[in-house]
Amino acid sequence: MSFSLHGLGLTHANGHVALADIDLQAQQGESIALIGPSGAGKTSLLNTIGTALQPTAGQLTVLQQPAWASAAALRALRARIGTVHQSAPIPPRQRVVTAVLAGKLGQWPAWKSLASLLYPQDLPGARQALERVYLADKLFVRCDQLSGGQLQRVGIARVLYQEAQLILADEPVSALDPTLALDTVQLLVQEAKARNATLVASLHAVELAQQCFERLVGIRGGRIVFDLPAHQVTPAQLQALYAAEGLQAPPPQDLPHTAATSTLAAVRRGC
Structure with a gap:
């Protein structure tokens, strides 16, 4: 169940x-x-x-x-539990890669979660998730530079990465x-x-x-x-x-x- x-x-x-x-x-x-x-x-x-x-x-x-x-x-x-929001709660100045990798912050040890905020810990994984929503070219773009539809897809990529x-x-x-x-x-x-x-x-x-x-x-x-x-x-x-x-x-x-x-x-x- x-x-x-x-x-x-x-x-x-x-x-x-x-x-x-x-x-x-x-x-x-x-x-x-x-x-x-x-x-x-x-x-x-x-x-x-x-x-x-x-x-x-x-x-x-x-x-x-x-x-x-x-x-x-x-x-x-x-x-x-992975949640896709209608308006993704993503900090506007955050990079797309960081927003996607946040999907596993609850699964990673504290040191890895903190380290990922400074340097992304799994670039291949984030890129693969973004490819599935046609946003691989936005990997290092700031989220406030995306459209509403693109932000929705970043939120979906985060849940895909979270598994x-x-x-x-x-x-x-x-x-x-x-x-x-x-x-x-x-x-x-x-x-x-x-x-x-x-x-x-x-x-x-x-x-x-x-x-x-x-x-x-x-x-x-x-x-x-x-x-x-x-x-x-x-x-x-x-x-x-x-x-x-x-x-x-x-x-x-x-x-x-x-x-x-x-x-x-x-x-x-x-x-």
Whole structure:
């Protein structure tokens, strides 16, 4: 079991109920997409699974360990969890290589972590991770010289380098064009499958979720509306998921209509 949530709830200090009565389990190696309207609780759920937020009710077990058992256990657990943020929390003056190598700071001994801040300890490893997101030429560039989409891909490269057992991605391709978004989501799914890691991602693009993930979890108002294999989710269920908030389901995310991208889409149809 990768993680297990039973009766989980999260109420913020201001009284806002972000999550309520969440029951959710994932086996090691599963790929799960969280979908739902803005403010539904997708980010709160990811942050709770990743132990960035402590639930106010229920039980949470992550990677077969109870979260918050002790400070030392929590640090060790977090080193096994990789998180891709919608806006990567990277210091603007930091070099890209340092940002990528930060993925293993929780796994390295203290002396190596400190040394890497002065002189990168694994240039080949960082370069290889950046090559996978088409940013190898940015190895020594400062992060404040990158675009928002490039920063998102640096955050993904960091998680790839970390080789985490549980990958949590919060709108990981929101700043990317449709073709690159498809390629990047496919990369995350393939990476997780190759290492038998669990991937949970929140996505605004429902089409990407349906195309690339084996399981969809619909969330609305801090509660799970459905939890189904992707091929079993119906248009009516998707419409109800968004229409309940006075919204329409997001339109399909179309790839550019060129021969090259049409071929790319055909090749990746089963990502």
